[in-house]
Amino acid sequence: MGIMRNVAAVGALTALAVGGSIALGTTASAAPNVTPQGVCGSAYKTVNSAPVGSLGTVYLTYNSSNGKNCVATIRTNPGTLKYMSAYIYVPDTEEWAEDSESYTSYAGPAYVYGKGHCVSWGGSIDNVYVSVNNSNCAALKEHRVTEIR
Incomplete structure (x- = not known):
């Protein structure tokens, strides 16, 4: 027993x-709940964003302690692999960073030093592309473009 x-x-x-x-x-x-801070780092605060149609959002973040900007493109509905991109460019310094490939939930991070400079940034999901030029600076008005290719 x-x-x-x-x-x-x-x-x-x-x-x-x-x-x-x-x-x-x-x-x-x-699947984790993806946030811009989860992609770029907890010290990065969201300072701007742009919708990528209904597919997701491109986020511009900034870390005031190191002067760097970060961009991440995050899908609304993660799933199968889709071509995605995230890019950022500083016209004054010609510094450029990007991440592009097929992903299931997000593209990025892409980092540049942007303290005191205007930045141009954007991203894509599948065939929808968004770009924001001359953003986050007092001197110029930003210009947004969304295209479907």
Whole structure:
């Protein structure tokens, strides 16, 4: 009788452990809630954004402690691989950064030093492209363009 109780206890613990592993495995493989700060870093604050049609949003972020801007394009509905891009350009210094490839949820981060400069930035998801030129500076008015190719 003691052996049967031990076997039953081991079986119950094994079932609990396997069930716990399955539950933990499901949670760990779930898609994370992607944010601009999750892509660029927690010190980066969102300073501008532009919709990429209904497919997602391109975010411009800034870190005041290091003077860098970061751009990330984040899909509204993550899923199958789609061509995506995120880019940023500083016309005064000609510094440029981009990330483009097929992704399931976001493109980026792309970083440049932008303190005291206007920046041009944008991104794409599938065949929808958005660009924002001369943004986040007092001297010039930004110009936004969205195209479907």
